Amino acid sequence: MSGDIVLQATAVEKEYPARGGPAVRALRGVTLQVERASTLGVVGESGCGKSTLARLMVGLETPTRGRIEVMGHALEPGRALARQIQLVFQDPFSSLNPRITVAKALQEVLVVHRLGSTRTQRQSRVDELLGLVALSPRYRDRYPHELSGGQAQRVAIARALAVEPKILVLDEPTSALDVSVRAEILNLLVRLQDQLDLSYVFISHDLAMVRHVSDVIAVMYLGEVVEHGPYGEVLDAPCHPYTRALAAAIPVPDPTRRADPSALEVSGRPDAAREPLGGATGCPYLGRCPDAEAVCAEQHPALRPIEPDHTVACHVALRAPRRAPRGPLVERAPS
Amino acid sequence: MRGVDLDVMAGEKLGIVGESGSGKSLTVLSVLRLLPDPPVRLLGGSITYAGQDLAAMDEKQLASVRGKEIAMVYQDPMSSLNPLLRVSTQIIETMSAHGVPKDTARRRCREVLHQVGMADPDRVAVAFPHELSGGMLQRVMIAMAVAVSPRVLIADEPTTALDVTIQRQILDLVEALHETSGMAVVWVTHDLGVVAQFVDRVLVMYAGRIVERASTAQLFSRPAHPYTKALIGTLPRDGAAHRSALVQIGGQPPDPARLGQGCPFRDRCPIAVDRCAHEEPPLLPAGEDSVAACWRVEG
Numbered sequence: 001m002s003g004d005i006v007l008q009a010t011a012v013e014k015e016y017p018a019r020g021g022p023a024v025r026a027l028r029g030v031t032l033q034v035e036r037a038s039t040l041g042v043v044g045e046s047g048c049g050k051s052t053l054a055r056l057m058v059g060l061e062t063p064t065r066g067r068i069e070v071m072g073h074a075l076e077p078g079r080a081l082a083r084q085i086q087l088v089f090q091d092p093f094s095s096l097n098p099r100i101t102v103a104k105a106l107q108e109v110l111v112v113h114r115l116g117s118t119r120t121q122r123q124s125r126v127d128e129l130l131g132l133v134a135l136s137p138r139y140r141d142r143y144p145h146e147l148s149g150g151q152a153q154r155v156a157i158a159r160a161l162a163v164e165p166k167i168l169v170l171d172e173p174t175s176a177l178d179v180s181v182r183a184e185i186l187n188l189l190v191r192l193q194d195q196l197d198l199s200y201v202f203i204s205h206d207l208a209m210v211r212h213v214s215d216v217i218a219v220m221y222l223g224e225v226v227e228h229g230p231y232g233e234v235l236d237a238p239c240h241p242y243t244r245a246l247a248a249a250i251p252v253p254d255p256t257r258r259a260d261p262s263a264l265e266v267s268g269r270p271d272a273a274r275e276p277l278g279g280a281t282g283c284p285y286l287g288r289c290p291d292a293e294a295v296c297a298e299q300h301p302a303l304r305p306i307e308p309d310h311t312v313a314c315h316v317a318l319r320a321p322r323r324a325p326r327g328p329l330v331e332r333a334p335s
Numbered sequence: 336m337r338g339v340d341l342d343v344m345a346g347e348k349l350g351i352v353g354e355s356g357s358g359k360s361l362t363v364l365s366v367l368r369l370l371p372d373p374p375v376r377l378l379g380g381s382i383t384y385a386g387q388d389l390a391a392m393d394e395k396q397l398a399s400v401r402g403k404e405i406a407m408v409y410q411d412p413m414s415s416l417n418p419l420l421r422v423s424t425q426i427i428e429t430m431s432a433h434g435v436p437k438d439t440a441r442r443r444c445r446e447v448l449h450q451v452g453m454a455d456p457d458r459v460a461v462a463f464p465h466e467l468s469g470g471m472l473q474r475v476m477i478a479m480a481v482a483v484s485p486r487v488l489i490a491d492e493p494t495t496a497l498d499v500t501i502q503r504q505i506l507d508l509v510e511a512l513h514e515t516s517g518m519a520v521v522w523v524t525h526d527l528g529v530v531a532q533f534v535d536r537v538l539v540m541y542a543g544r545i546v547e548r549a550s551t552a553q554l555f556s557r558p559a560h561p562y563t564k565a566l567i568g569t570l571p572r573d574g575a576a577h578r579s580a581l582v583q584i585g586g587q588p589p590d591p592a593r594l595g596q597g598c599p600f601r602d603r604c605p606i607a608v609d610r611c612a613h614e615e616p617p618l619l620p621a622g623e624d625s626v627a628a629c630w631r632v633e634g
Contacts, residue, residue: 045498148587178354179525183569183581190578205499212571213578231577249503251528253570255551258532264503 012066041214086160092152150181229310247328353540406480412472423460470501542599549625559621
């Protein structure tokens with residue numbers, strides 16, 4: 001794959017001060033890039049740093065160390081550049097003001113960013129935005145409580161699109177929605193991407209959704225990227241034991257297949273201690289890993305290629321690459 | 336909710352699946368008569384447990400069934416536990432309420448905490464709820480539910496708020512308890528993955544009604560009701576091409592206050608006919624182990 005890089009994060013670190021202790025390191029040396037009109041899927045469990053990453057990418061917070069560049073320029077808060085990248089949150093109702101109508105919410109954005117010089121211009125832009133997310137103009141005067149979850153998320157997406165961004169960071173955009181509505185929002189996002197040449201950072205714990213829309217997937221664990229590569233390779237033949245466990249843990253909606261029991265071996269919980277179990281030197285996944293060896297306690301594994309486009313941060317996987325590609329699922333024996 | 340027939344057989348694993356507002360939680364809450372009256376009214380029907388009619392019982396008789404015979408685990412463990420009492424106090428109290436002697440209860444408390452996979456049951460026993468993570472609290476709830484060896488465990492979306500690896504541990508834990516004790520399990524969920532992997536039989540609910548009842552295998556291989564078909568179709572499954580359009584159901588579930596006559600799914604249904612607007616379909620045979628509330632099913 002080749003193309004323009006629209007978003008580049010280089011060695012990004014984020015620390016938060018903690019009362020009476022060392023700072024909490026929410027992100028550790030994260031390097032990621034997003035190509036034009038493509039989707040980077042970011043998966044991981046709570047506390048892995050994926051939402052912190054989202055906030056840094058849109059300039060809501062600044063990295064402690066490292067660099068984030070949007071369209072080739074360093075991101076600084078308040079700069080016009082920030083308009084190029086917009087964030088869509090999980091719960092549309094908590095990101096919409098309950099006291100103002102749909103049209104007002106969209107107009108407000110246009111006024112703040114000085115888009116459209118007259119009222120009429122702004123009004124027609126509002127209709128255009130509603131059209132983009134396939135909401136009929138009769139929703140203009142609705143208040144958020146008069147909308148279904150799917151409709152509210154469409155409004156939130158329309159609002160993000162109002163400033164004509166190049167990149168959308170979607171933080172669990174379908175998690176708060178009912179199953180029947182999720183497909184609707186995913187279909188909309190795919191169509192908008194093709195129509196407007198958008199790039200997405202799609203953050204979710206729903207691997208099936210992420211797989212469906214992403215070109216490249218990054219798996220995060222305790223603030224680090226532990227596996228990265230094309231969607232098919234990362235999720236169908238995962239190399240990092242954590243990716244395998246994550247992929248196997250999700251109950252597959254197909255009674256003829258089941259999780260490979262060996263892939264499910266994982267103990268403890270991801271946020272047990274913010275300081276990784278391997279301490280400052282070892283592997284952050286050490287305490288939960290079924291494959292751990294002596295070297296894992298001594299040396300921090302760097303993200304290194306196992307295939308040309310596929311990187312993994314695991315001593316064991318890198319030493320014996322491709323023993324045999326093992327998927328997270330197996331056929332269920334007929335009972 | 337209207338005309339819901341729910342039967343759980345001894346030792347089986349049943350799934351109740353539906354979206355928010357479909358009445359799945361109401362159904363299980365009404366089984367134990369846990370809904371306040373008013374505003375919720377049991378207007379008709381019977382609830383029978385092992386031959387006794389729960390709908391006709393007084394509070395005292397009911398209390399002997401609730402928790403002891405039929406136990407329940409809810410979505411949010413924090414709101415079901417007392418924040419001021421230690422875990423062990425709460426588990427022992429539950430057992431005493433069902434007539435278990437104090438020292439037996441104390442011993443059993445440690446045993447069940449171990450059984451639900453706590454690495455250090457003694458430490459957890461003396462902990463207060465706020466000192467434990469969401470996954471651990473949900474294990475405590477399960478420990479409390481199974482402490483009195485119920486015959487039926489009803490789990491109402493107990494894993495929704497948890498991380499996927501922790502969710503899996505809870506699912507596997509209940510599965511293991513089911514296998515060792517033979518207690519029946521009812522999973523109330525919106526997650527078709529949980530249904531496919533963890534239950535034998537499924538009830539699909541829509542707008543307060545059961546619209547399909549089938550074995551798990553049948554439900555996924557030959558869904559009968561158009562709503563079930565659509566629900567399964569919305570999932571990005573392995574067969575679906577990358578970025579291809581997923582099935583959309585379109586429209587919205589009807590407002591339960593304004594349900595007229597006819598099938599509640601007719602406005603969103605791709606195969607509705609005239610009859611669907613006038614007559615509500617009963618559950619009709621749709622296959623070997625399935626019935627569906629649809630006039631268009633072919634038996």
